[in-house]
Amino acid sequence: MDNLKSKIQNQKSDRGLFVGLITLDLIYLADSPPQNNQKIVAIDYTVAAGGPATNAAVTFNYLGNNQATVLGIVGSHPMTQLIRGDLANYKVAIADLEPTTDLAPPVSSIIVTQTTGERAVVSINAVKTQASTASIPPDILQNVDIVLIDGHQMAISYSIAQMAKAKNIPVVIDGGSWKPGFEQILPFVDYAICSANFYPPNCQTGEDVFSYLSGFDIPHIAITHGQKPIEYLSCTKTGIVDVPQIQAVDTLGAGDIFHGAFCHYILRESFIDALALAANIAADSCKFFGTRRWMNLR
Helix, strand or coil, X not given: CCXXXXXXXXXXXXXXXXXXXXXXXXXXXXXXXXXXXXCCCCCEEEEEXXXXXXXXXXXXXXXXXXXXXXXXXXXXXXXXXXXXXXXXXXXXXXXXXXXXXXXXXXXXXXXEECCCCCEEEECCCHHHCCCCHHHCCCCCCCCXXXXXXXXXXXXXXXXXXXXXHHCCCCEEEEECCCCCCXXXXXXXXXXEEEECXXXXXXXXCHHHHHHHHHCCCCCEEEEEECCEEEEXXXXXXXXXXXXXXXXXXXXXXXXXXXXXXXXXXXXXXXXXXXXXXXXXXHHHHCCCCCCCHHHHHC
């Protein structure tokens, strides 16, 4: 891991499009979350752009000479300068679906428990800020090598998935949780990377999830389980991928970082190797507080 940056200096540059949620994350490190009517003092804090697709894009850019674009809603509210500044710092481009909206961006408040690395999150997702497909830039997929969809802009994602399929651009979904509308996108998906909390309709077990997704002819499916092994189904072959065992400082964004790393590695490695390498990156990120310091301090 220490030589990661030097190893990827000579790798080819890839372009990724990351479709979904763009938030402002206010992240606090504390002894524990507050109880009712309790005030607590944080040990540390940080502010960063957030959202599954956004954190994945930052990770994708970090892993080499990649060029990532986030397709979502930012707007012109004064708070968005914090989002724009953070993403500019990590050289992530923004394709804003509603650049003139003056609504405040979605804000997430996160408290990370110092002793366990577990997090408590209060957030507003993109339910109130769904963009029209007419807002999609006409050349958005030009020279794009991979697309990731987090499900927070479903109409936009459906159109992008169709266009990507027509151009033979691989499509990855971040299946953090089931969202209505995913069933329309799944026929265009090449890689379904899901959490253990991803339960489509009438699915109650991991076996149910694999069966459901296989019904859409998705060739590569994986279910992550935090610090437990990853289960996968790849072209009828099943198996598990072990993940590094660490003492976590902060698990916030680990899944997002995993997806961004997967998008980087799947363009140059096998499915199983990409899962393993992405798990290494995600585990490394959990050793640091916040969603960015693993890149700045490691």
